[in-house]
Amino acid sequence: MARAIIEVRNLRKEYPVEDETVVALDRVTLEIPQGQICCIFGESGSGKSTLLNQLAGMEKPTRGGVRIGGVPVSKLNERELAAFRQKHIGFVFQSYNLLPNLTALENVAMPLMFRGVPKERRDRVARSVLKRVGLGHRLGHYPRQMSGGQQQRVGIARAFVTKPEVVFADEPTGNLDSKTKTEVMTMICSFARDFNQTIVLVTHDPQMAAYADRIVTLLDGRIVSDQINQGVTVQSISAQSIQSAQSDQFVQSVQPTAVPSSSVPSVQTV
Template sequence: MEPIIEVKNLRKVYRMGKEKIVALNHIDLEIEKGEICCLFGTSGSGKSTLLNMLAGLEKPTKGTIKIKKIRVEKLNETQLAIFRQKNIGFVFQSYNLIPTLTALENVALPLVFQGMDKKEREKRAKEMLEAVGLGSRLHHKPKEMSGGQQQRVSIARAFVNRPQILFADEPTGNLDTHTTIEVMDMITAIAEKYKQTLIIVSHDPEIADYAHKIITVQDGDVLKIEKNTDKGRKMIYEKEE
């Protein structure tokens, strides 16, 4: 199967005065369509930097990033914005909801940028909120909801335009254990239902175990790639020396 994401010789170096900090060091990576992947590693390992590169939020110092055969690192800001609207959804640890908008309005917002008329986008947003168990909270604002409910709104917003690729950056970092399980079950079930590619950043082994593929990042390098077999067993099929 041809990869939906292909990374070659990816390198990111930050300059702080005269000092160079290597955040990513010659990363090679392929992610297939419909695959659930976890970028796994401790704080400072480079996993969030890698996610930002894949999402086009930062430019690499060197290397190529192809998503659906498009060289993402070559796109300008306007082209990137259009590409993300059509292809990518985001789930953040901090929810990033607009506090003055209701759940329905927050979820419908990405559809505004696609030019969808109000009736259709509200219908789509309502369906998505019902799918994440918030059908009774359509007109509640973020401050009127728990952390778990706010993250469900964030998930509904990410999935509402059926993007082919979902990026989730520590999506359960602010949630308790019970809510974490609910949210992870929800994200992965929706992604699998619609054959979407899901890339999760996490430092939690239990979150990583939801993935088909676990990409362990350490000191800016891919340390190993593991493929999850059934019942959470992992089989290492690639390892960089």
């Protein structure tokens, strides 16, 4: 069994709202092994985005803690967090978050620049990753010159160019049409399989959740379902969420299955 790279223990997050305290996460305990594509699934207001922020160290928990690779992320200061993310974490955003004044090549090469990789080498690696996502002909294009799907491909290339151990994908297909959604999720899964990377996918879309190895469903800030994806259909994901919400029972954590490798050619080593 693969080791747990992400460990969440008894996590609770509260927000003060006027005279009340809103509990966004309550008693969340979770382990995600190396190489697993884990979907945090739920409707708006379920707490999934809050959980992602906790996992990535964007917010501090009220109680409990998060460890990534044994490092207590929830206890690091901002400088330590920035250094940790630079070395170990990648992000794919719903809104792409590309720098508008940089080309596709420059956007993808930027994480390598922060690592001190020489320009010639970082451009070579960035070019290789962009070719893999089908944008070898768009290296010199700016975000405004690309479609939403193309911009998200650049975002994926940027997230994976340093081969981080963990990639957080926050609604990565939220702004895309159905055909492009499929292409984007296929690319994300391909990178993850090739490099045994852990993906934490946050989505409210059952069709996208079905790409994951494991689906963890949140409702009102609590885990109500935790299941390995063994040919899970879109309909069964939705039904599982409803059934769990009605019963209000917690499902015991499941053990991860082996992640098969992909035959897609790998990217040049950084």
